[in-house]
Amino acid sequence: MNIFRTISAVAVAVSLWAFPATAEILPSPEGPVLLTVSGKIENTNEGETALLDLEMLRALGESVITTETIWTPDNHTFIGVRLKTLLEYIGAEGDTINATAINDYSVSIPISDATETGPIIAYEMDGKQLSRRDKGPLWVIYPFSSSRDYRTEVIYSRSIWQLDRISIK
C-alpha cells in the first residue's frame, strides 16, 4: 500500500468536494485497473478517461451495506465506494451513468440514484475481495433490505455485477 498516494487521493477528494468546478489531473493507477470512467467528467488521468485501481477506490472511503440479494443466499456484508463519492471524485457532470460489465451487459443508472444512503460500488463481500468468478471485481449494490423501493425489477436490473466500465452522459 502506498500511504502517500492514499493521502494525496483523500486530499484531492476533499479539495474537489470544496471546489467541484475545478478540473484536476488524477493520479495514475498503479495496480490493475478495475474501473474505466469516460464521458462527461472533469477529472481524468488517461486522456478523456479516468482509470481507477483498487487502491484508489479504497482511498475514496469505505462504505458498508449489509443486505440480502436475490442472487445469493443469506445476508452479506458488502464494502465499497459510495457511488456519489465516486462521481464527485471524477467530477461527473451528466445525469445518466451507463454501466457496462465484462460480458458487455450494459445498464443505465440515473445520477439521481447516487445519494448519501444510495448504492455503493462494492469490491468486498463478507471480508473477501470479490473475484471475477464471484461477480467481481466490482458489483453495484443497493441497500435492498432497507427499503421496498429498492426491491423493484428496475433496481435489480441496475445492480450490475462484473462491472468494469462506466460512462457519464
Next chain:
Amino acid sequence: MLLVLIGLLCVLSITFLLSEIVRELRFLNSARSDNVHWALSQAEVEFLDFRNAVQTARTSTSPDALEDVVVEFDVFYSRVVTLRTGTFYSSLREIEPFGNSIEEIQNRLDAIIPIIDGPRTELRAALPTLGNQAAEMRPLLRTAATAGLQYFVERSDQSRENFASTLLHLALLATALVFALIVLLVYTRRVGNQTEIRGQELADAYARLNTILETSLDAVVVSDLDGRILNFNPSAERIFRYSQDEVIGKNIADIIIPDHFRDAHDAGMKRMRASGEQRVVGHGRVRLEAKRRNGEVFPVELALEKAQAGEDEMVIAFLRDISHSVAAETELVEARDKALAGEKAKTEFLAMMTHEIRTPLNGLMGNLTLLEKTPLSQKQRRYVRNMNISGGVLMHHVDAVLDVARFEAGAVQSREEVVHLGRLLQDIVDSQAIAVEMNGSHIQWGWIGKPAMWVRIDSSRLQQVLLNLVGNAIKFTHNGRIIIEAEQTGSTLELRVIDTGIGIPENEQERIFGDFQTIDRADSGIQSGTGLGLGVARRFVETMGGELGVESAEGEGSVFWVRLPLVIEDGPEEQDTTQLIEDAVTGCDILLVEDTEINLELAREILSGLGHHVTEARNGQEAVAKADKHRFELILMDIRMPVLDGLGATRAIREGNGACRDVPIVALSANVLPEARDRFVAAGMSGFLPKPLDENELQRVINQLTSRRHIPAETPRPQPRENPLQDLLDRYLSETVALFAWFDTKPDDLAEIAEQAHKVAGSAAAFGQPKLRDALVAVEMAAELGDRDQLRLAIDAAKEVWQDAPEPTLP
C-alpha cells in the same frame, strides 16, 4: 337498519377489493423476478462464449486467447453459481432436471478450476480436454434451460389464471357493489320521500294550528318560564290592544298584569321556576284581572297550561274578557236582591195583617167561649156554637192567605195527626148547616162502603180543603142538595163534595184552580171571595200527596173529589172534655203579661175558670219587675207590648238574677209564622200559645210545663209523628247557610243585617253554637252602630266561626 347493513356491506366489499388490488399490485411491483428467461439464455450465451474462447485458443498461439478463456470461464462460472445458489432460483432448483443439471455443471466446472488457475502452459495443454468437457456440459445446460423455461411457462400460466380469477372477483364485487348502491339509492329516495311527506304534514298541522290560534275568540298568550312573550294571537291583540310585533320578547308582567297583581305574579313565576310548584297552571279556569294598553283593569277568565317544546318549557295562557258578563251578572244580582226585598216586604205585610186581624178575632172568640159558660137556652147555645165554628172558619181564611205566603217561601210541611174522620166530617156539616139552610138547601154526609175510623192525616189542611169545597157548593146551590161522600178503596181515601147547583162550564173547569180566579155571575147574585180558595186547596192536597179534581155539567151540578193516601190508625180511648179538665192541674201561680185590656181580661177569665191564681202585668218592664221579686210557676207573655216587648222581657228575666229566671215562659202571639216561633225560642221562651187562646190548649201547656203536673190523668193524645225539634234544627241550618250566602252578596241595608244576624244568633245559642252566636251579635251591633268597616270585619269573623263551629245539637 337496512341502511346500516348496506353501508356495512359496501365498506366490507370496498375493503376486500382494495386488499385484492393491493395484493396484485405488490405481486407485480415487488418483481422478485430477474428476467429468468434472460438469465437462462444468458447462461447459454456465456457457455457458448467460453466454448468459442476455448476453440479460438486451440487454433491461436496468442496469450490473449488464453486470457479470454479464463475471463469467459469466470463469467460462466459466476452465472452458474448464481443459478445454483441465488434465492430467486430456489423453486426452479426443486425441479429435478434443472437442479441436477446445474449441480453437475457446477461439479464439472469446479473440477476444471485447477487447470484454469494453473500455469498458462498447462492450460494450453489442457485445451482439448476443456473442449471435451464443454461438449459434455452442453446437453446438461440445454436440459437445465429447457426445464427452467418449461417451469416458467407453467408458472406464468398459473399466474395468468390467478390474475384472471382475481379480475373475475373484482368484476363480481364491482357488480355487487353497484347493486348495493342501487338498493341504497332506492332506499334513500324512499326515505327522502317520506321525509318530504312528513314535512308537508307538519306544515299542514302548523297551518291548522295557526288558523285555530288566529281565529280563537279567547286570547292566547304564550311565554317562556321567564315570562318573555313568544306568541300573541289576534284575539289577544284585540283584547289587550297591543300588536303582536310590539310585545314579542317583552315580559308578560309589563304588558298585561295589573300593577296590584305584579308581586303575586312575580312570586308565582319564581316559585314555578324554582320548585315546579303550580298554583294556577293546570287548575282550570280561574277569575283574575288583567290590564289593557290604556291601563284599564278588567276581569278575565284565565286558564294556564304548561307545555314542553323540545328542550324549553313554556306557559300558555288562555284569557277571556268577561267584563261584559261580569257587568250583566252584577245587574242580575241587584235585580235579584230587589226582588227578594220585595218578596220579603210582602211576607212582612202578610204577617202584620195576620196579627192585626187575629187580635180582634182573639177577643171575639174568647168572649164566645166565656158566653158558652153562662146559662143559655138551647137555641142560644146552638147559635153560640155556630158562631164559634164560623169564627174558626174566619180564622182559617186568614190562615189561607198566610198559607199562600208560606207556600211562596217554600216552607210548607204537612203536619199529620191521628183524627176520627167521621167526627171531622160531622163538624164540617154542623158548622155549615146554617149557611146551607139559608139557601134553602140540605146537607148531609155518609160512607160509601166500609167506613174508616181513625186515620193519620193533616186534619187542619183537610178541614180547610173541605170547608172550601163545601163553601163553594153552598154558594152555588139554591134549593138543592149537598152531599159529602167518603169511600176507602185500598190505600186511597176518596172524598166527594157533590152539589145540585149551577155547575161549571167545561172550559172553566181547569181555570178555577188558579190563584185569584173567581166566577162572577150577574144573574146568580153571588158575592165573590178572595179567589184563592181552590188554588190553595189544590196546593194543600198535593202537599199531602193526593189529588183534587172536578167533574161538572152546567145546570146539573158539580162533583169535587179529593183522593188522599189512607193511613189507618188505632184510635185513642174515648175521653170527653169534662174528664180532661177534672184531671187538669189547678191552682197554679201564674204571671199573665198582656197590654190589650180585652185580651188580658179574656185570658184572666179563662185561667181563673180553670182554677189558677193570676197576677197581671201590662208590659214587659212591669213583668220583669214582678218576676224579679216573686217566683211564679208559669209566665204567659204577650210579644208586642209597649215599653219593653215580650222578647226583651224574657231575655231580661233569663239573664237576670231574679226569682223567676228559670221559670217556664210561654209566648202568646197572633203571629203564627214559624220564623216568629224561632225568635221566641231564641229569646229563651219555653213554649208558644197562638192567639186566640183556646182553653184546652192552655190547660195542656200548663199541665206540661208546671211542676205540679198531674201525671196519671195526662191526656194520651197522639203525638205528631215528626220531631218538631229536628225540624227546627234543619231550618236553623238552612237559615244559617242562607244568611251567609246573603252576606256574600254584600247587602247594604244595615237594619236588615242587624235583624237577620239577630235572628240566627238566637238560634245559634239554642243549638249549641255559642261562639257563632257571639260573632253574630257582634255583626248585629256593628250594623246598628252603622260602622261599615267594623261590620265587614265582623261578618268575615263570623264566617270563620261558622266554618269552624261544631255540629249543631238539639237543645
